[in-house]
Amino acid sequence: MRYVSTRNTSKNFDFKDVFIKGLADDGGLFVPDSLKKYSENEIRDFKNLSYSELAKKIVYPFIDNFMSETELSKIIDKSYSVFRKDNVIDLIKLGDRSVLELFHGPTLAFKDVAMQLLGNFYEHYLNSENQNINIVVATSGDTGAAAIDAIKGKKKINIFVLHPDNRVSSVQRKLMTTGKDENVFNIAIKGNFDDCQNLVKSMFADKKFSNDIKMSGVNSINWARIIAQSVYYFYSYLLVEDTSEPTNFSVPTGNFGDVYAGYLAKKMGLPINKLIVATNQNDILHRAISEGSYEAEKVSETISPSMDIQIASNFERLIFDLNDQDDQQTSIDMKNIKEKGQYFISEDKLNKISKNFLSSRMNEDETLEVIKSVYEKFAVVLDPHTAIGYGAFDKHNLKGNNIVLATAHPCKFPDAIQSAINLKVDLPNELTFILDQKENYEIVENDVEKVKQHIKDRA
């Protein structure tokens, strides 16, 4: 499989470039130039596979010569052995919908599912490379912990994680900062998540700096993450499949990564009816999909901080498809977004979007109310992000198999749970130790030169 940039389709890349670079040099996102498509029969044949066996089938065609099928198989087994569930995920039925629990990995959010794999991909790549690399990543709370867990203690690789100071929950922060590995560096930026993301972007754009430190990225635009995430759409579809009924997914969304993985699964042939893009009050994607106006506003802080985002990086991949894979038009659209902060989606493009996507927005009170009513009805505690996904099905009347992606464990957001249902949710036993460990992080101003110097001194 070959890859191209959304802003220049005349140049080809292989998976190794795509994985290590993350972002194309022209600023575009990597996309495959063709996809392996599965027929209904082929998909039905996946039904008896374990999660890891299915992951091997889905992932392998994307990585061609990056490693052999046997090597991939070993890496997938290793990556998924650290999960608390034999089959990585769990699917539970709550009333008229199913909840796909993706938070049984080491850092209690869905991001572990892809990140564990990426950590082992890096290890494989560096085995045969005579160099050290430095991962620099921005996090709204969950990516950082997942990336650190996946990279910590590995050779020839350091990781620098930028989180917005005081804007992640203390459990989220402790999951990042209580480790003792010498290759992990936490930086609290005096700003919000978009500031952190912009700092990382400008460090990548500074070719001298990024080449000097051999910078690599694992943020949600990294194609390898998208592939890994598409697997659980297949797996959960096969768990609930009732072929007479359509299957819909509701996906708590920030950067448009996870829901894009569902769209990718659909493009590969998985018969998904609708994907609901479920946002909190930072609703740029809801406004884009429901009204056609993709326009950044000020980020507000919410009880679902991992979705407090106004620039949805992966949306460029959808824009590229809406433009019928026209790189010129995509470049123009992205330039407008950068310069004017706006992108208006035409009627016919909105029609195309609505074939695959619906959207919803939920404010703080509604989110708390969903947590409360689900707890009262089913004695199950949803985290605030998952609650937004769950509630989205109440805003759209969709028949069939309705699956909500449960993106984080509720114990990561104790304050929100406390105010919704006055209950304290404990961490899983194996993680309670983080609560009284010493934390390691340094606070740095929202200033790209200062951050670069900080990293250079430690890389």
Ligand SMILES: *Cc1c(COP(=O)(O)O)cnc(C)c1O
């Ligand atoms: C990252 C995250 C999201 C948003 O995922 P995107 O891929 O950025 O859309 C939702 N919920 C939780 C708990 C997260 O950590």
